[in-house]
Amino acid sequence: MIVESLYPEVADLYGELGNVMYLQRSTGCQVIETGLNQEPAFLTRDDIDLVYMGTMTERAQELVIERLEPHKEEIIQSIENGQRFLITGNALEIFGKEIEDRDPELLGGRDPVTRGLGIFGFHTERRMLHRFNSLFHGMFQAQGTQEAIDIVGFNSQFTQSFRDEELKPLFSIVRGRGFEPEGSGEGIRYRNFMATYIIGPLLVLNPLFTKYLLQEMGEKEVSLACEEAAFAAYEKRLQEYSEPDRGFVY
């Protein structure tokens, strides 16, 4: 099993490198770390089981778009061919049409509009003076089964995206805010491309989802690292998030 971690030198905020670490610890998979000045491996190889990219700074978003833009058509082809992606936090905005700064005070004269790759039909508004924080409880519908998996996590962002066309969400929402201010879904799911605004160690916090993901990646006997402790922490969090009087928005 091979996991490609895209641009870990910048896409590493909020403990998100914990996601790849957990896959590595659980399966012993090979991890390819692709830096900003390297070509992504998934563009030239067909044995990459998962491409992961996490949250980054606003300047890093510009750099990553700059690096990926020349490969836009290859990336689209790769997604159409079923390449598996997991994109977390504001990294998903890179795949939209544009990010527009609505609080220009902190821009220092820079252009308020950053063009995205435009692979998916949505746009993003950014307000650097208004940070949004929330807990998230959602459900993930595993392919080919009736079973849904509870997802728990955190949102913490300066941005809000808006769909310009119909996009299937990755998670349905039980509590918390999704991709758009109004709407029933969180994230994007298209073929094997999965993107979510949920930040942090999503896979560490959600052992059921991680097991499903590893099975989809071809792992037959899935045993997670420190599985018992992982489930104990997950169940405790799920219980907290299910309490009706638990505050969600910070």
Added chain:
Amino acid sequence: MGRIRFYFALWAAKLSVVALKITRHNGTNFPGVVALRLCPDFLKYIQKPERIVGVTGTNGKTTATNMARDMLANMGVNALCNSTGSNIATGISTAFISGVGLSGKCRYDTAVLEIDERSAKNLFPYFAPDYLLVMNLSRDSIMRNGHPEYIRDFLTTYIPKSTKVILNADDLIASSVSPDNQRFFYGISRMEGDRTEVPNLISDLQICPRCSGKLKYEYIRYSNIGRAYCPDCGYTAPEYDGGASSVDLENMKFRYTLYQGVHSQGATTSDGPGAGEAVDSLEFPVMNASVFNIYNQVAEISLFHVMGYSLEEIRKAMDGVGITKSRLGTEQVGDKTVINFLCKEKNAYAASRVFERIHQIDGDKEILMYNSCIGDTHHWSENVCWMYDADFEFLADDRIKQIVVYGDRGLDLKFRMLLAGVDESVITYVEKPEEGIDKLKLFPNDNIYILYGTDSFDLGMKTRRQVIDHIKACEGNDGTGKEDGR
């Protein structure tokens, strides 16, 4: 109308101080809350000391503010300080209120203010610090501070152009604050224990700000703190205008040197880390052996130099000044040592410094890890992303015999420590913090660390007292195992 409103707000705030005293309430920000509620631009009108020194940055600002206040006191300057209140607008307003009489006349010549980075926007329209010490910029609360680059841009936007800023050259994010201001750069030259590869999970600046190439380090201490350069384009960190060298931890001393290129940054890299020739130099005693605290001390010397004091005056003023015991305190109870250590919750960078320091110190240990956000327990649920940025790996150490975790986030901490390689037999989970005290093994020469955050500060202090009492009860009144000290 503005002035009338101001006086009304001032008198109401003063009255609230009296009311708080009578009712024995400890509302450290309350007078500021009252004043700002009644007069939103209260800070514009209140008379302030002529000289204002600000201290900001992610970590170390409380320590540095208290040190600056104490050093000024040793110089005979009674400075107004917000050390008993908060570092946001209400706390700073409270400090200014305490500094004026009912007529509004300020009784102080100097103020030393700890300033929250995000409060720069609310404060600096109303006053410009003459000097602003920026300790460091690193990952902090995800919910509030986003990331350090954001805080850097935030400070640069709102710091007044007239303010002289004192910056850590060994922190490339902090050292890029306010490029148009008059700046003084400090740092610590190569020292024992330096590395060239980042040893931590957090490294907030890995790419060159100029060409995005991978940065390298001549020497690095932790995270991105060290002397960075870019092998691709030749970019280097700023030279030191003043800095420590010859750090000798065995004899607890270092040398602080001022360089010729003060404020000009005209020297080349061939001159070494100092900008130009050395112009003055003096030996200082090390106040605390952790590298983080040596940076605090060097920052302080640099600030006082920029304020116009000689190195001799600064060294004399530092005599007897220490780190506040509530942030790092040690108490010997028989053969046991009880150490209370502030370990900010939700702050992976600060937690990593504490974990590394515990790992560096000799001796067998037990840890009561009580740095949870107890404030979040009933209303929200703590965001645990920080745990996967923090170097819990330092705790996978045979000399750590037990780590007690408790409450809602105890299971998350246990899971994280298992992934870090801590043996399961070492981790004890309890429901309530007081249950952890009974679990202490209290072996001979035990070093018991109590970790607590700002949210769990009172719990940390209470636990410290309980641990000391528990040791005495278990082993005799003085902790020697002999009743009545016999």
